[in-house]
Amino acid sequence: xxQSSAARVEREEVTLTELQKNVWEPxxxxxxxxxxxxxxxxxxxxxxxxxxxVMLIIRGSRRLSWSIFTELPPTAFEMGGxxxxxxxxxxxxxxxxxxxxxxxxxxxxxxxxxxxxxxKIAATARFCAKTLTGLPSILAGVFAxxxxxxxxxxYSAPAGGIALSLLMVPTVILTAEEAMKMVPRIMKDxxxxxxxxxxxxxxxxxxxxAMPGIITGVILAVARAAGETAPLxxxxxxxxxxxxxxGHVGVMQPTASLAVLIYNFSGxxxxxxxxxxxxxxxxxxxxxxxxxxxxxAIGQRDTGVVTMVMVxxxxxxxxxxxxxxx
Amino acid sequence: xxxxxxxxxxxxxxxxxxxxxxxxQTAIQCRIQELFYGDFLAVRNSEVNIRKQQITAFIGPSGCxxxxxxxxxxxxxxxxxxxxxxxxxxxxxxxxxxxxxxxVAVRRHIGMVFQQPNPFSMSxxxxxxxxxxxxxxxxxxxxKVEHSLQRAGLWNEVKDKLKNNGLSLSGGQQQRxxxxxxxxxxxxxxxxxEPCSALDPIxxxxxxxxxxxxxxxxxxxxxxHNMQQATRVADETAFFSVDIYKGGRTGYLVEFGPTDQxxxxxxxxxxxxxxxxxxx
Numbered sequence: 001x002x003q004s005s006a007a008r009v010e011r012e013e014v015t016l017t018e019l020q021k022n023v024w025e026p027x028x029x030x031x032x033x034x035x036x037x038x039x040x041x042x043x044x045x046x047x048x049x050x051x052x053x054v055m056l057i058i059r060g061s062r063r064l065s066w067s068i069f070t071e072l073p074p075t076a077f078e079m080g081g082x083x084x085x086x087x088x089x090x091x092x093x094x095x096x097x098x099x100x101x102x103x104x105x106x107x108x109x110x111x112x113x114x115x116x117x118x119x120k121i122a123a124t125a126r127f128c129a130k131t132l133t134g135l136p137s138i139l140a141g142v143f144a145x146x147x148x149x150x151x152x153x154x155y156s157a158p159a160g161g162i163a164l165s166l167l168m169v170p171t172v173i174l175t176a177e178e179a180m181k182m183v184p185r186i187m188k189d190x191x192x193x194x195x196x197x198x199x200x201x202x203x204x205x206x207x208x209x210a211m212p213g214i215i216t217g218v219i220l221a222v223a224r225a226a227g228e229t230a231p232l233x234x235x236x237x238x239x240x241x242x243x244x245x246x247g248h249v250g251v252m253q254p255t256a257s258l259a260v261l262i263y264n265f266s267g268x269x270x271x272x273x274x275x276x277x278x279x280x281x282x283x284x285x286x287x288x289x290x291x292x293x294x295x296x297a298i299g300q301r302d303t304g305v306v307t308m309v310m311v312x313x314x315x316x317x318x319x320x321x322x323x324x325x326x
Numbered sequence: 327x328x329x330x331x332x333x334x335x336x337x338x339x340x341x342x343x344x345x346x347x348x349x350x351q352t353a354i355q356c357r358i359q360e361l362f363y364g365d366f367l368a369v370r371n372s373e374v375n376i377r378k379q380q381i382t383a384f385i386g387p388s389g390c391x392x393x394x395x396x397x398x399x400x401x402x403x404x405x406x407x408x409x410x411x412x413x414x415x416x417x418x419x420x421x422x423x424x425x426x427x428x429x430v431a432v433r434r435h436i437g438m439v440f441q442q443p444n445p446f447s448m449s450x451x452x453x454x455x456x457x458x459x460x461x462x463x464x465x466x467x468x469x470k471v472e473h474s475l476q477r478a479g480l481w482n483e484v485k486d487k488l489k490n491n492g493l494s495l496s497g498g499q500q501q502r503x504x505x506x507x508x509x510x511x512x513x514x515x516x517x518x519x520e521p522c523s524a525l526d527p528i529x530x531x532x533x534x535x536x537x538x539x540x541x542x543x544x545x546x547x548x549x550x551h552n553m554q555q556a557t558r559v560a561d562e563t564a565f566f567s568v569d570i571y572k573g574g575r576t577g578y579l580v581e582f583g584p585t586d587q588x589x590x591x592x593x594x595x596x597x598x599x600x601x602x603x604x605x606x
Contacts, residue, residue, distance in 0.1 A: 186444035192405055194457045194507065195434030204456075209447045 053285065060282030063275050068283075073240055073261065079272055083280050085242045086256040089157060090284075092243060093236060093257060094226050096161025097168050102218055104165075105172030106207070109214075112173070113180035114202055126177075132170040140166040141231030149235055157243065157255040160236030167228060168221035175217025179210035212298050219295035223288045229259035238264060258284045353378045353515055353545040354399060355416040361394060364408040368394050370571065372579035374564050376515070381537060381546045383560035383585065385553060387605060390566040391577025396517050396549045400436035401429035417515070434461060437513035441520040443500030445492030445507070450475075450484050453492040453503055457511040470510060478506035479536050498529025505536065509544065516540065518548040522555065534559050553601060556585060563588040565597050 022028060067082045074081030108125060116122045144163035149155055183206050191201040207214075237254040238261065244250070258280050265277035354376040361369040369391035376382045376399075384392040394403065401422065403409040415422050422432050434457075445453050454471045463470065471488075475481040480502040484495070492503055501521060508516060518537070522530040537546060537559050550556050556563050564582040568575050581588060581597045592598045599605060 184444070186440060186442045187446060189402070189405075189440060190444040190446065190504070190507075193400065193402060193433060193438035193440065194511070195430055195460060197430050200460065204460075205446055 056278065056282040056285055059275075060278040060280075063279040064282070068276070068279060072242065073256070073265070073276070074272055075240070076270060081272070081276065083256070083258065083261050083276060085239065086258045086261040086280065087283075088243050089160075089236065089239070089256040090226060090258045092157050093160040093164055093232070093255065094222055096158055097164035097225050098218065098222060100162065100165035101168040101172050101221065105169050105217075106176050106214065108173045109176035109180060110202055110207075112177045114206065125173075129170040129173045132166075133174070135167070135170075136230075137167055137228050138230035138234075140164075141234035144231065145234040152252060154252050155235060155237040155254040156252045157236055158251060160232045160255060160257065163231035163235045164225040164228060167231065168218075168225050171221040171224065172214075172217050175220070176210070176214045179213025179217070180206055182213060183209045216295045216299040219291050219298070223291040223295070226291070227259055227284060227288055229257075229263050232257050232260050233263070236260070351377050353418065354547075355414075356395065356399065357414045357416075358395065358398070358411075359413040360410075361391070361398065361403075361412070362408075362410040363406065367572065367574055367576045369566075369577045372566070372577075374579060374582055376545060376547050377562065378545050379541055379543070380561040381541050381548060381559050383556035383563045384547065384549045384566060385551075385556050385563060385600075386566035386577070386580075387568060387600065388551075389575060389577065390568040392549045392564075392566045393519055394577070395566070396519055396547060399515070399517055399547065400433045400438055402433070402438065404429045434511060435513050436515045436517060437508035437511065439501070439504050439508050439516065439518045439521045442524055443497055443504055445495070445500050445503050447491060447493055449489045450492050450495070450503060451488040454506050454510050457507060461511055463511075474506040474510040475503075477509060477540070478502045479532060479539075480506055496529075498525050498532060501525060501529065501533060502536065505533070505540075509540065513544070515545045515547070518546065520549050520551060523551055530555070553589075557589055560585045565592075565594075565600065567596050567600070 023032075067080065069082060069084050069087065071080065071082035072085055073083055108129075112122050112126060140163045143166065144159050148159040148162055152159070187205060187209065188201055191205040196204065236257055239254045239256045243253075243255055262277050262280050262284070265273040265280070268274065352375045354374075356372070356374045356376070358369055358372045360367055360371075372391075372395065374382070374384075374395070384396060386392045397403045398411060398415060399417075403411070411423050413423075417432070417436065420427070422429075446456060448456075451471055454474050455467055458467060458470055472481060472485075475484060480499060483499060484490075484503075492500065495503060501524075505516075505521075522533050525533065534555065537548070540546060548556075548560065562583065563585040565580045565588060566577050567580045568577045570576075571578075581592060581594045583593070587593075588597060589601055592601060
């Protein structure tokens with residue numbers, strides 16, 4: 001035994017120098033360099049959002065108060081003021097966009113995922129939706145200008161909403177389709193097996209099961225649309241007044257929005273307006289951030305259920321393998 | 327019990343126990359000439375009679391078409407667009423492949439339990455109530471759900487968590503939930519497509535005992551890969567096999583008879599070879 005352990009030590013001694021780590025070897029140096037580089041790049045990716053957030057909090061929080069929600073934007077030399085009408089305008093236009101894009105998108109997704117997934121129409125529609133996700137937002141504005149503003153003769157909130165719905169629809173279609181495709185085949189079989197018509201399978205099983213995924217898509221679409229400026233410049237323009245004033249509802253008139261308010265005020269030579277633009281930016285970013293977090297929470301609940309199904313199935317199949325090998 | 331297959335909404339879901347005098351011994355007469363998926367001939371010339379309140383097992387090697395035949399009985403294969411059925415399938419004397427028959431209505435009378443437990447992503451209660459609501463069940467829903475869960479042997483385990491998602495249960499519990507869901511609407515026939523192949527031995531035993539209890543009231547047809555299971559539960563056994571026929575692998579019925587006879591005194595050499603484990 002003594003002999004063998006001595007032999008082992010001897011052999012280790014022979015190879016030890018080769019096994020030892022040498023930091024100054026060229027390939028170790030290169031490895032370390034690449035490692036550090038990826039670290040730096042990952043940190044740089046976070047930098048824009050964090051610097052924007054820090055800047056917005058520093059410059060924008062100064063004017064945060066209740067009055068920004070209740071007051072109208074100030075005129076040239078006026079002090080104080082707020083952007084309540086722009087918040088209302090953004091909400092109304094995003095609401096119109098949702099009202100148009102959500103039913104449209106979900107119905108289209110039902111066709112793409114369930115009724116004719118391999119048909120030519122589906123392939124074309126899917127390609128169009130994917131292309132539309134990359135559509136420059138200003139083109140959506142120009143389209144709505146030609147289709148709605150010229151037709152009705154006025155800039156208006158519905159025109160803005162239609163422009164935003166154009167940007168929302170592809171996101172809603174594609175995410176809803178994906179969510180419906182995630183519903184396990186065996187669950188659809190169960191619904192057919194119990195005597196559901198195809199319509200009942202879709203309305204009672206597929207859409208409810210896919211709902212968290214669909215909601216995630218809608219929220220992401222809303223978050224994107226809420227921050228768009230270009231499509232609104234051509235369609236809703238801007239307004240210094242409330243959309244609804246003294247019981248008088250005037251929808252067909254130019255309408256303020258947060259994004260356009262920021263665009264207008266940040267270019268003005270007055271300190272008051274510039275400060276308000278910062279605050280509006282902070283509010284808008286905060287809104288989008290919250291929407292994103294909500295969609296992530298819902299999305300995780302969704303993947304939670306789906307992963308659970310996967311895990312259970314995996315457990316079952318491994319047990320099955322054991323059973324068969326026995 | 328009167329049954330109307332035309333139309334989709336009329337169905338009796340009351341607890342009438344069918345008596346012998348109401349119909350003949352046979353619940354389903356399945357006379358298959360040819361089953362196609364597109365141009366592929368999957369099953370040929372097979373005739374199986376499933377007797378009332380008995381368990382009929384379909385056994386055979388992989389690819390012999392036993393699942394395909396089972397899925398014909400409630401027209402599940404109609405979901406595959408290229409599927410074609412040539413032959414006759416009599417359910418209580420009615421040919422359910424007649425053009426006047428609504429396959430959705432057929433599925434409401436002939437329940438199915440699948441290989442993978444497949445509860446819906448909704449509460450345990452809603453899972454069982456699903457089929458009842460679909461049939462516009464007029465009665466005490468909660469009682470019916472409880473009764474179905476009791477018959478599926480799951481009630482004691484889930485009575486305190488009926489609001490939990492059906493997917494939160496274990497595999498064996500999920501399968502019993504699926505059985506409760508299938509029997510809630512009182513179908514007269516229950517089809518089970520390898521219901522235990524995804525379960526561990528203990529859960530398998532529970533489901534097998536359950537089948538023997540359910541047979542008091544329902545006619546059961548079960549596909550199984552496990553020959554011991556067939557001998558444990560089945561009254562009659564149909565053995566299918568597969569061979570090359572007209573240039574394609576086609577399944578067909580080799581032997582059909584009482585389980586004891588099929589396993590102890592098979593009439594066909596192929597059956598003998600299969601049950602002695604010479605091929606699988």
